[in-house]
Amino acid sequence: MIEDKKNNFLFHEEINTHLDNIIQNKSFANGYIFYGAEGVGKRQTAFRFIKEIFKQSSPSENIEERITNNNHPDFLIIEPDSLLVTKNSRSSNIEQKIKSGSEIIKIAQIRNIKTFLGQKSINSEKKIVLIIDAHCLNESASNCLLKTLEEPSNGIFILLTSKLNLLLDTIISRCQIVRFRSLSSTQIKSILKDYLDTSKLNINTKLKFEDLISSANGSPNQLLKNIEIWNDFSDDIISKLDSPIKNSLEILEISKLISEKLEIYQQIYLVNLIETIWWRKSKNVGLVKKLENLKSLLRKNIQPRLAWEITFLKISIEDI
Secondary structure, eight states, X not given: OXXXXXXXXOOOHHHHHHHXXXXXXXXXXXXXXXXXXXXXXXXXXXXXXXXXXXXXXXXXXXXXXXXXXXXXXXXXXXXXXXHHHHHTSOGGGHXXXXXXXXXXXXXXXXXXXXXXXXSOOSSSSOEEEEETTGGGBOHHHHHHXXXXXXXXXXXXXXXXESOGGGSOHHHHHTSEEEEEOOOOHHHHHHHHHHTBOGGGOOOOTTSOHHHHHHHTTTOHHHHHHHXXXXXXXXXXXXXXXXXXXXXXXXXXXXXXXXXXXXXXXXXXXXXXXXXXXXXXXXXXXXXXXXXXXXXXXXXXXXOHHHHHHHHHHHHHTSXX
């Protein structure tokens, strides 16, 4: 496992300055939407913002520990329902559930917010509700949240999302949008240099480091996962994935290995890597479309091994 030295990537100085000014001036909006690609620091920044708000009211309290352990009486986290179920079973599958598309935030969870806000604040002036993956709100939950946002309360809402288009326009209009930009290649390289234990970055020499950065789409977290996944494969397998596979037997063997060795979300990250490498070498649009279709099938969890086999076989018959 690759470990980061500071356990967060706070590379959004303008956003942090803006949020600090809000806290200093106590000019809080009723709701905020932290919007940006996955893995660009929305959650870390939200927790920092929440901790600093609570520190205003209770500077002597052990705020950070209470927020981290989710036992602060004035703080409520709402997460997709399948994620909560997974946490009560096997924590190693949490991310797989998040990526699978099966997660949902139900109306009962939003109704719990009304109960929470109806109670008097205990340790702070404001109660804070953090909604993770807010785009997972179903229709009834979205409408319930809208009504809650419209009602005067002592609460601050922070919604995290990578898919702003899936939120109701009326919810968006009642919140301030805080946009998180994807990081540049230079910033990601800086993260690897300054924020990570680089002794554990045993990147295989057959893989171009620039491909890893490109496939991360500006997300340092995704970059780390790409490195971890790629390092799980032997040199022999990596060499076979370095370019489109032509041998049918090899295609069947590699498809079986990938589907058995990796979780669905890891397979999707692997497709991103392969797509980046093969595009650099071929500049073939048809190839990219087939790999994009493979990611769609994997997200739906439709016979992953068969999806890999068919995709690789279709690519193998093209003149690339």
